[in-house]
Amino acid sequence: MSSKRETPLEVFLNRHDDAAWRETLTTLGAAVHEVDRNAARVWFHFYPLALLRAFQAAADPARLAQELLMQGSWYLKDQLDSSHTFLYGHRFWPEVKRAVARLAEGGEVPEGRTLAEVVGEVARAVAGERKVEESLTTAIAAVGLMALQQVGFEEFRRTPGEVRIDRRHLRRTPEEVLRERAKDEGQGLFGFLRTSDRRWTVVWDENADDRRFKAVDKQEVASGAQTDKRPWHEQDPRCTVDEGPIPVQCRSASCGTCWVGVLGGAENLSETEWRERKMMPLFGYVETDDPRPLIRLSCQARAEGPVSVVIPPWNGYFGKHLKRVREGTAEESVASS
Ligand code: FES
The missing domain is CATH 3.10.20.30 (Beta-grasp domain)
Known part of the structure; x- marks a missing residue:
């Protein structure tokens, strides 16, 4: 784990492991639009917290990678703006980054607040700013919070927060994406x-x-x-x-x-x-x-x-x-x- 001082939001997030995140996705359930319901689960499978923690705890990460026959790119910090292009909510990523950063810069996370409620708070702020249904911003809000938990506030703030898909695909409605999928x-x-x-x-x-x-x-x-x-x-x-x-x-x-x-x-x-x-x-x-x-x-x-x-x-x-x-x-x- 990073030796840098954690924000109160990171302290809160770090009380949650992969199982807690999986439970949160289940709790959120229908609050996530159908277009991103599977995508959110897939993203959390692709970037498990336990994988990062294993490498952070390893005395010799290169040796661990060799031992586990790891191939490819598994650190979220190397793909912070691009790991979630397959979520419809990716188009709201700049706003999600700003909303998560604002929350991290704010004070304590109130006692008793659940992970699902914090996800909801970010999703609501982004939906209000973009004037879209909250169900469309909920999955990417969860991704944004998990990303902060994995990379830490400094790194989270460092990337530009870009949208990485072209204009034509950006214009599609969730219904069009679902129709095309089937x-x-x-x-x-x-x-x-x-x-x-x-x-x-x-x-x-x-x-x-x-x-x-x-x-x-x-x-x-x-x-x-x-x-x-x-x-x-x-x-x-x-x-x-x-x-x-x-x-x-x-x-x-x-x-x-x-x-x-x-x-x-x-x-x-x-x-x-x-x-x-x-x-x-x-x-x-x-x-x-x-x-x-x-x-x-x-x-x-x-x-x-x-x-x-x-x-x-x-x-x-x-x-x-x-x-x-x-x-x-x-x-x-x-x-x-
Ligand atoms: S498990 Fe499918 S190619 Fe090896």
């Missing part, structure tokens, strides 16, 4: 006659029209991605040449490289099978009995309809560390490694 554009004019070669659209960036590919019915999402031969490895070094925009290695649920978050169409992916269920906790991505969770291994999840996913910026065996935390051996392991 659209089945894969079948062509006589698609209803097709049986064996049905193809589904998989969108992996809703803010760019060319970031989508087709998957044949019941094909693994990562295999569908492989048909896109553009040089995605130039943008994400985890990608393999000619294997598409989703980073993959084993294609057998062993490496965790191919995980994705599902913004829409989770019901259009095949149910998890035992191997995906068994490996997810080892990677530290998700532990759930939900047969169609929002976090999937794309080399296992098969497309049975249109789907919109997001590719996280890192992968690794973080679950190994979480297991050690549960067993109370995390620090010794880090110190003695």
Whole structure:
């Protein structure tokens, strides 16, 4: 943790862990507009507080990264303005940053205030300023507060607070985004006659029209991605040449490289099978009995309809560390490694 003096808001936030944040998202529930309900959960899975704390506590962070086979970019401070472009609420990020900063500069957080209430306070201020429904600013308000908790006030204030999506996509209404997400554009004019070669659209960036590919019915999402031969490895070094925009290695649920978050169409992916269920906790991505969770291994999840996913910026065996935390051996392991 930072040695700099924390603001009262950070002191308040630091009383909450990932479980408390998950509970808060559940409490907020319908207060979050449908367009961002899954996106908020996905973002909190991509940037767990426990991951940051593990690296802050490590005597040798580089060694820990090696040990957990970490790849990509997992520090939120390196992507403070860009990590949440897949939330509709991203367009309110400058106002959210200002509202969170104002709250951090203010006095104590009143005793008894819940995390959900503080999120609501930020969301209300932003909704008032932008004259939009509060439900549209609630998810990004939660993201803003978690971001402050992870990066600290100085770093939080340092970035410009930019909106990183183009004007055309900025103009879309939440209803348009939801309609587009559910659209089945894969079948062509006589698609209803097709049986064996049905193809589904998989969108992996809703803010760019060319970031989508087709998957044949019941094909693994990562295999569908492989048909896109553009040089995605130039943008994400985890990608393999000619294997598409989703980073993959084993294609057998062993490496965790191919995980994705599902913004829409989770019901259009095949149910998890035992191997995906068994490996997810080892990677530290998700532990759930939900047969169609929002976090999937794309080399296992098969497309049975249109789907919109997001590719996280890192992968690794973080679950190994979480297991050690549960067993109370995390620090010794880090110190003695
Ligand atoms: S590519 Fe290794 S788990 Fe999917």
